[in-house]
Amino acid sequence: MSAFTALLARDMRIAIRVGGGALMGALFFLIVVTMMPFAIGPDLALLARIGPAILWLGALLASLLALDRLFATDHDDGSLDLLMMGRMPLELAIAAKGIAHWLTTGLPLVLITPVLGLMLNVELGAMGWVSLTLLAGTPALTFIGLIGAALSVALRRGGLLLAVLVLPLTIPVLIFGVAAANAAIVGPAPFGPPFTILCALSLASFVLGPIAAAAALRHGLE
C-alpha cells in the first residue's frame, strides 16, 4: 500500500470511528435546513423557489464545521510533524487528507440532499440535478477550506478565524452552484455553463488548495 492510500485510509478510519464526527456535518445540515422554514414561514411555493439556495448555504456552512479539526488533531498528537518530515511531498499528503475529509463529510451532505430537498418542496425530477451540483461543488469547498485550516493551525487559532478567512473565497462556488441548481429547476438559463464552471472551480481548487495549504504549514510551523 502506498503512503498516499495509507494516509487516506487512516484519515477515513479516524473520521468514521467514535469522536471522529464524520456524520456531524450531515446532522448539522439537516438542522440548518429544518430551521429555515421557521425563519421564513412554511409557504411551500416560496420554499421551492429558494430551496436550492438554502441547500447550498447549508452545505457550505456544514462543510466549514469540521474543517478546523482537519490539521489541529494531527498537530496536537505530532503526526503532522511526521507527515512534514516524510518522503511523500507535503502537498500530496494534504491532498490525501482533503480527499478523505471530503469522502467523510462532503459526500454525506450530497447523499442526504434529496431527502432535504423533499422537505423544501424541490421538484422530484430536478432533485438529481441539484444533488449533482453539490457533488461537483463540495470538493471545491473542502479544498479551499484546506487553506484556511492550514493557516489557522499554523497560528494555533481555530473556529471563527477559519470561517472569516474561507467564506469570502467560496463566493464563486456558491454563485455557480446555486445558478446551476436554479437552471435545473426553473430554467430558462441552460444548466451546462454554470455547471462546467463549477467543475472547473473544483478542479482548480483541488490543485491550488493543497499547494497553498502546504506552503502555509511549512512557513507557519517551522
Add this chain to the structure above:
Amino acid sequence: MAVIDLANPTRFLAVVNRVLPWLMAATILAFAFGLARVMYAPDDYQQGATVKIMFLHVPAAWLGMMGWGVMTVAALGTLVWRHPLADVAGKAAAPIGAAFTFICLVTGSLWGRPMWGTYWVWDARLTSVLVLFLLYLGVLALYWTAEDPGRGSRAAAILALVGAVNIPIIKFSVEWWNTLHQPASIIRSGGSAIDPSILMPLLIMAGAFTLLFFTLHLAAMRNEILRRRVRSMRLMQASRA
C-alpha cells in the same frame, strides 16, 4: 541603491526619514492643487454638485485595489526572497488598503442615495468591492490573532497570494451572478465619456491620493519597524528580569 541594501532596517529608516518630509510636502501640494481644481470643476448637468463625491470615491476605489497589489508584491518578497522588509511592507499596506476600500464603499453609498434613491444595490461592482473589503478584514484578522509577528506575516502573505488569484475569479463570478439576477444594471457600462473639465481634476486627485497612500505606507512601515524593536527590547528586558 539596490533593494537588498534596504534589508537593513536602520538603513531603511534613514532613507525613510530623508524621503518622508518631501513626500509629505508633495502630497500636500498635490492635494492643494487638486482641490482647487475640484472647486472650479463644473457641476454635472444631471447630478449637480453631488458629482464632487467622485473625486474622493474613484481614487479610493483605485487605491483599494492597489493596496492588494502592494500586498501581493510584498507577499512574494516575504515567501520567495525572505526579504525582511517585505513582511513590514505587507503588514503596513493591509489597513491602508482596507481604509481606502471602506472610504470607497461609504462614499459610493452616500452618492447612491441622492442619485439612485438607495444606499445600497447588489450591483456587480458594489458587491465585488464589498468582497474585497471582506478579504482585507480576513487579512487583518490574521494579523490580530498572530502572537508572533513573523508567523503572522507569513500566514498573511499566503492569504494575500490566494486572494490575488481569487479576486479576478470573484469579480467575474459576481458579474455573472448579477447579469443572471438583474439584467438592468444601474451603472452604465461604457457610459458617456467624461468631459476634460472633470477628468483633469479627477486625475490630479488620483495622483494626490496615490502620493498619500505611499506617504502613509512609508510612515506605517517606519512605525512597524519601531514597534518590533520596542517589542524585542521588552522581551529582552523581561528575560533578563
